[in-house]
Amino acid sequence: MTLGVNILVNIRCGSIEFNNIEAIIFDKDGTLEDSNHFLRELSIRRARLLDAQIPGIGEPLLMAFGLQNNQLDPTGLMAVGSRQENLIAAAAYIAETGRSWFESLEMAENAFREVDKYLKKDRTTSPLFAGSLDVLKTLSEAGLKLGILSAAPTQDVEHFVREHHLSHYIQLMMGGDQGLNKPDPQLFIKACQTLTTSPNKTLMVGDSQGDIIMAKQAGVAGTIGICWANNIAVHLNQADIMITQIDQIQLVGL
16 A cells, blocks of 8 residues: 555544544554563563663563562553563662762663574564454455554564564554654654644554553543553553453444
């Protein structure tokens, strides 16, 4: 599909119908990608490596990352923050031990890089959520412009699209390294501009409060909060509707 072609589609989620939709932008982690186990392991390994150098820092770091009782908080730093935000948080805890800021930042960066050597994201460690591929295929074939807007670096989004063979369906791959971060509405507006559409003809699908706030402040046509765990997601209560399976996003008339 060519980005210059504008096709308007009606989308239904439960009792809500979104009319004259031209594009849908998805978050990645926790929305299309089942990365919960990977992010939990990433938190543990980063904290463990830094704790080996600075005994006692491990537990506070895990709490800062949003890992408690071995469960990843969907509203916590690791789940919704960018790599840079996690790096700064780790460096801040290191700095509390009396080290200079530059030394603290270097230690955090070295630990993050070391963990990256041994813990890789792929289709095994971070699979697509069930049904995601079919839904993306159906929406794309209907003429909708589809994009992924993530807090992760753009290269990670591009890797995700390649790894799961989504390039036929995804026209936008944008991460949080564009000088803007969620929930800044300018990030969403920039994504829409790249897709050659406008926010008021675009839906946002995400699993975090930042996704919803960002899109609403940008003047989006609608927001869909997704919570795959089937739990009551209070942090998504500002979304127009909350779903627990991606196939609840349906084309009207099908």
